[in-house]
Amino acid sequence: MKTINAVRLATASIILALGAASSAHAHVTLETREAVVNTTYKAVLRVPHGCSGEATLRLRVRIPDGIVGVRPMPKAGWTLETVVAPLAQPYTSHGREITEGVVEIIWTGELLDEHYDEFVFRGRLTDALPVNEIVYISVVQECANGAERWIEIPAAGQTSRDLRYPAPGLKILPAAGGHRH
Numbered sequence: 001m002k003t004i005n006a007v008r009l010a011t012a013s014i015i016l017a018l019g020a021a022s023s024a025h026a027h028v029t030l031e032t033r034e035a036v037v038n039t040t041y042k043a044v045l046r047v048p049h050g051c052s053g054e055a056t057l058r059l060r061v062r063i064p065d066g067i068v069g070v071r072p073m074p075k076a077g078w079t080l081e082t083v084v085a086p087l088a089q090p091y092t093s094h095g096r097e098i099t100e101g102v103v104e105i106i107w108t109g110e111l112l113d114e115h116y117d118e119f120v121f122r123g124r125l126t127d128a129l130p131v132n133e134i135v136y137i138s139v140v141q142e143c144a145n146g147a148e149r150w151i152e153i154p155a156a157g158q159t160s161r162d163l164r165y166p167a168p169g170l171k172i173l174p175a176a177g178g179h180r181h
Helices: 002-025
Strands: 034-036 040-047 056-062 067-072 079-093 096-111 117-125 134-136 139-143 146-150 169-173
Touching (some): 040 056, 067 096
Antiparallel strands (some): 056 096, 067 117, 079 096
């Protein structure tokens, strides 16, 4: 009987440890992690929890150079702001040269720690993006007493799994029938 209770206790301890480890490593991710260059991409950022048990009060998303024409989706109960600034590389749209655009999206509201939500924007993936490489979208998740900064980018020889706070990554695929190095 003592052996069975010891096994149950050990099993319960392992399950609790695994649960704590998985929640500690749950991070902001993209629903679709690959997209074709020169297309419009719908980014769905998944936020699985708050900060150390606190509700998420603000989500700040930095738009990488090469993603243009960005339009965020409003969320019921949240306020939405965009930061517009000069673009690193102007582009042409409908015969007009576009020199500035959305470089940051800010949603402000409340997402309880025990809830999950998604934050959506769309933008055009220009040919300035590196084909067959990953582009990282930095996200800062702000809570009442701190923030989780999903901004780490893997160094050579690393993957996102090696990092504590990895930025969500989007692999840029070549256009159909074409390839670039």
